[in-house]
Amino acid sequence: MPAIDLSHMDTSVRPADDFFRFANGKWVERTEIPAEEPVWGGFSEIRDRNLEVLRGAAEEAAEGGAAAGSVEQKVGDLWTTGMDEAAIEAAGLGAIAPELGLVAGLTDRAGLPEVLARLHRARLFPGFVTVVRQDPGDSTRNIVWLQQGGLGMPDRDYYLKEDERSREIRARYVAHLARMAELAGDGADDARYAAATVLTLETRLAHASMTRVDQRDPYKTYNKVSLAQLAERAPGFAWSAYLAAWGARVEEVNARQPAFFAELARAFADVPLEQLRTYLRWHVLRALASALPRAFDLESFDFNSRVLQGVPQQKPRWKRVLESMDQRIGEELGQLYVRRASSPEAKRRVLELVDDLRGALRERILALEWMGEATKRQALRKLDAFAVKMAYPDKWRDHSALALDRHSYARNVLRANEWATDRDIAKLGTPVDRTEWLMSPQTVNAYYDPLMNEIVFPAGILQPPFFSPDADDAVNYGAIGMVIGHEMSHGFDDAGSRYDADGNLKEWWTKEDRAAYEARQDLVVRQYESYEPLPGQRINGKLTLGENIGDIGGIKIAWAAFQRMLERRGPQAPIDGYTPEQRFFLGLAQSWRNKIRDEALRVRLNIDPHSPAIQRVIGPLSNMREFHEAFGGGPDAGMWRPADARPTIW
Ligand SMILES: [Zn+2]
Incomplete structure (x- = not known):
């Protein structure tokens, strides 16, 4: 595989007019998104x-012979039951009889906290989501987080917006709810009533839900309360009884969206029990559809992938089973x-790049004109404290308490879910485990965790087109370099910058510096809101602000590190007619080659904090003097932005 694939490029386009097309145009022309995918790249x-x-x-693990309790036994058993469609059909809804029975047996409102707790223990999440995470106010402690949830569509807006497309999706959702109820045994009239019931309750919760933009605000979503305060602020639901049944002996929780929990508790108190049962049953079926007979699985695909994202065909079963396994026993x-x-080799070399980028960011912070000395000292302290995790954990998590067998896929899935809850609960009252990973090693992604103040790069992404041991440095610095710089920038984006070097939500900026930063953020918001990826639908500049800051900063840091590397190793000759500087940008843009269905793009524009791939390339590069210099772009170029419209942050 060549480092830069010349056959992807459309050189009939001037690079400074549309660099995404210049780098990927021919690839875009000849690539068809596979029928089973919403996006390809x-x-x-x-x-x-x-x-x-x-x-x-x-x-291989499934062939048998693995020692009981070994990783191979567990992987092999979950895989075998997942692939055994005949057994899944034969078991029918009997496989989840305990959960359905729990819901059907809810005949006294006083029993609701326990029923909900037991469903939540199995990671079936009607109403809201309960997890254990670090306390943003004291990152050395773990506490219970209560998060808004309980919706079957991707966001509150899907319930509340009145445009034609939103109304159409809502109608399809109601039909989907009714079909799921019929599959669960309801007659046509009951199923219609069940669908209306669910939509009404979820719409009520949607009204009370925090917007995605507000949810990005670390202060708005930090609401640590005692159980007594929670009972006072969200009356109508026995929170203490719920938490005790879930398994947590705690005195306080982080109830992240207070208005939501107040309304939810009211609903739990006043919605007729028979309607609550309908709602709970829906969320059990919804969460487990992929482990149920084909009719449920297909119905779920039909709404979530075909209707919402325009995907014509379901993925082969083996891929779906592996993706489900990745969520549960990913490590x-x-x-x-x-x-x-x-x-x-990849691990070692990418660690070198991380060092290079950290050094480059340090220099850039020192040179910032808009930041004062006091804030700079704190910023450097934070940068120096960044922990780096590369490829896979040094220490694998203990899976001895997870029991899987070859009897039932749904039961295996539920056991793995409960095991995850037990792991969460075990974290309460114990020191934070800094070796834990939030992504599996095979994940093609990376993350920054503000509470841990760490950047994490799973082995999955240390591959072409992001990193190749055979590629020239320019291409690697552009591709994986941008990813590394992006994650580092998250430590200092609009939300990440609210956390200090120790991962605590604590202001370490002077007032003046914070104000100067916010003025720069406004420029970023305005820039991205000028992009209209779909006719009539612009990027939400506030929702994507943190990721855009990550992209803009990440590319600059990667560029600065690349310059340091060139100084160290001396000038490098052009390859295929492109200078190292040009190849840096080509490597970056080709790693983001991407095609997406309009429907899938619409969903992402509504809910994804990342900008679409095209703007992730175009946006940051338009702001870079070095890009325009490398490709001879001037004021007449399509990607040109006047100097005062270019946000410079890191
Ligand atoms: Zn990011």
Whole structure:
């Protein structure tokens, strides 16, 4: 695989007019999104390769002979039950009889806290979501987080917006709810009534839900309250009884969206029990559809993928089973993945890049004109404290308490879910485990965690087109370099900058510097709101602000690190007619090659804090003097932005 694939490029376009097309135009022309996918691109190609590796690992593990309790036994058993469609059909809804029985047995409102707690323990989440995370006010402690939820559509807006497309999706959703109720045994009239019941209650919750933009605000979503305060502010539901039944002996929780919990508790007190049962049953079926007979699975695909995202065809079962396994036993699957696919060479070299980028960011912070000395000192303290996790965990998590067998896929899924809840509960009152990973090693992604103040790069993304040991440095610094710089920038984006070096939500900025930063953020918001990826639908500049800051900063940091590397190793000759500077930008843009269905793009514009791939390339590069210089762009170029409209942050 060449580092830069010349056959992807459309050189009939002037690079400074539309660099995404220049780098990827021919690829875009000849690539068809596979019928089973909402989107296709560099990320998807790696994900597909990883799935093939995982399939091999799972099949081998399933052949038998693995020691009881071993990773191979658990992977093999979950895989085998997941692939056994005949057994799933034969079991029917009997496989989840305990959960359905729990809901049907709710005949006294006083029993609601316990029923809800037991469903939540199995990670079936009607109403809201309960997890254990660090306390943003004291990152050395773990506390219970209560998060708004309980909706079957992707966001509150889907219930509340009145445009034609939103109304159409709502109508399709009601039909979907009714069909699921029929599959669960309701007659046509009951099913229609069930659908209306669910839509009414979810719409009520949607009204009380915090917007996605507000949810990005670390202060708005930090509401640590004692259980007595919670009972006072969200009366109508026995929170203490709920938490005790869930398994947490705690005195306080972080109830992240206070208005939501107040309304939810009111609803739990005044909605007729028979309607609450209908709502709970829907969320049990919805969450487990992929482990139920084909009719449920297909119905779920039909609404969530076909209607919402325009995907014509369901993925083959083996991919869906592996994706479900990845969510539940991702790290156990990951042990098998790492043995087959991880490269110590990639790990070592990308760690070098991280060092280079950290040094470059340090210099950039020192040179910032808009930030005062006091804030700079704190920023550097935070940067120096960044922990780095690369490829896969040094220490694998303990899976001895997870019992899986070859009897029932749904039961295995539920056991794995409860195991995750037990792991959460065990974190309460114990020191924060800094070795824990939030992504599995095979994940094609990376993250910054503000509470841990760490950047994490799973082995999954350390592959072409993001990193290749055979590529020239320019291409690697542009591709994986941007990813690394992006994650580092998250430590200092509009939300990440609210946390200090120790991961505590604590202001370490002077007032003047914070104000100067916010003025720069406004420029970023305005820039991205000028992009209209779909006719009539612009990017939400506030929703995507943190990611855009990450992209803009990330590319600059990667560029600065690349310059340091060139100084160290001396000038490099052009390859295929492109200078190292040009190849840096080509490597970056080709790693983001991407095609997406309009419907899928619309969903992402509504809910995804990331800008679409095209703007992730165009936006930051338009702001860069070095890009315009490398490709001879001037004021007449399509991507030109006047100097005073270019946000410079990091
Ligand atoms: Zn990000």
